[in-house]
């Protein structure tokens with residue numbers, strides 16, 4: 001350690017630390033004084049010590065930061081300058097005198113160096129003690145025969161700074177005893193290593209706490225200044241070696257501790273929103289976990305409700321509002337997708353029976369090149385409104401409520417595995433279809449769309465499996481009943497749909513399959529087989545939309561292929577709402593500002609999705625998925 005290294009070098013004064021003088025290097029002398037290179041030694045030792053400690057700081061060596069700050073502190077400099085009062089010499093003077101020798105009295109040189117040596121040794125000895133966590137005298141071993149009722153008491157001294165203590169307390173209502181309830185990972189108490197959950201708090205700064213209310217104990221802590229002395233009886237069942245496994249979770253809901261009356265300590269809580277990646281460091285409590293948000297900005301964790309706790313909160317909330325129709329729409333819209341699929345088939349069936357006219361026109365609906373067909377976006381928009389009217393599938397047990405967190409792990413696609421399915425989503429008119437078309441046109445041998453199914457009659461120039469899979473209405477409906485379609489709809493009395501088989505066909509051929517869907521269709525596609533990567537195409541500001549979409553045309557309900565007028569504020573608002581509502585499903589967000597740039601960015605996002613490690617739900621990696 002530093003002290004040993006310093007003592008060795010200090011006595012010989014020559015080689016210091018890593019700046020060891022090579023053998024034969026001339027030794028330095030200070031003017032008329034006969035001391036061997038002491039001035040050089042002082043400055044070298046000092047800078048070498050500061051250097052070494054600087055490196056120890058970067059390696060996070062315990063105590064190094066403190067020592068570094070100490071050595072660089074202005075008060076230390078001031079202290080060193082006290083020496084001239086007794087000796088008439090300062091460190092600066094020495095260093096200067098070394099380069100510009102002046103006569104110095106050897107007696108005050110000796111006096112100075114004796115004082116300086118003692119000071120440095122004391123300083124470095126303190127550093128070594130801190131670094132080796134050697135805080136006190138070594139106590140004699142405990143006698144073999146201790147009285148059974150004897151309890152070991154621990155005295156913990158913490159220095160209060162502007163950080164919270166990072167521990168919560170609880171009161172045993174029967175005995176009035178105060179216990180440490182939990183210690184927040186990475187907080188002050190945790191880093192001290194001296195306070196543990198279950199420790200019985202006996203005194204704080206000399207005041208007994210038994211019988212006090214937790215609020216009163218907290219008040220004592222708040223009022224204390226400087227060092228705080230805790231007297232605790234350690235929890236004998238606590239094992240210091242119990243290191244928790246880190247678990248990574250994606251938040252599927254929003255949470256705000258300040259609005260949660262059940263949290264034990266709102267200030268220790270951590271807010272998160274849907275889509276946030278959480279590193280859960282402690283799940284030992286069934287109700288409150290400890291977690292950090294990724295990317296990590298602080299080492300200190302925060303309290304979050306456990307999955308079961310969040311689920312019961314959701315259920316409570318649901319039952320509290322049974323009469324408000326709009327509240328049950330939210331979870332229904334959000335992700336109860338399998339049940340939506342059932343609703344969807346009802347909608348389609350009704351449309352067929354009623355012979356309802358579709359809003360699509362041929363040129364807009366169909367692009368003749370394979371893989372370039374229009375999506376079902378317009379159809380989906382109308383039927384989506386219909387679905388909102390019937391929310392029978394919403395229940396407190398729906399899937400939206402059962403997954404507040406999704407456990408995730410990093411996944412890198414092995415080269416021999418199929419590409420991940422690429423899903424584009426975005427508000428209508430933002431340019432999802434345009435980007436998809438451009439991408440496929442750019443590199444048709446790499447990117448491809450699935451070939452849709454239809455019940456309409458095949459035309460002369462068409463070939464089944466190329467433009468469409470031409471099937472009978474009975475087969476189409478059979479496929480609907482068997483959930484074989486990702487999305488489907490009706491146009492002029494004919495059914496059209498994109499099947500999962502068609503997606504698998506593209507992937508099996510080694511290509512990257514690009515589809516665009518409504519956000520509520522993402523959930524059924526989230527399987528280990530497809531491992532979808534979802535890119536949200538976001539609208540830029542209304543001003544940028546106005547500038548970039550001057551020549552663009554939009555297809556809207558009942559007004560086909562018209563120029564954009566002043567829909568930009570609405571478009572941006574729709575895009576913002578969609579992002580807020582579904583962001584937990586998005587892996588990446590791309591702002592479609594300049595078309596060329598957006599297309600290039602899309603290519604690189606897709607490349608990264610296929611070739612670089614990404615977070616995916618752990619359930620996708622299980623074999624039985």
Ligand SMILES: Nc1ncnc2c1ncn2[C@@H]1O[C@H](COP(=O)(O)OP(=O)(O)OP(=O)(O)O)[C@@H](O)[C@H]1O
Pocket residue numbers: 377378426427428429430431432433434435548549550552553554555592593594595596598
């Ligand atoms: N970045 C852009 N700059 C200029 N024009 C764009 C841009 N992105 C899309 N457009 C144009 O905006 C119009 C609407 O785009 P697109 O049809 O792709 O919208 P969409 O999001 O698929 O919505 P919908 O399904 O309702 O058509 C098209 O005319 C398209 O060429």
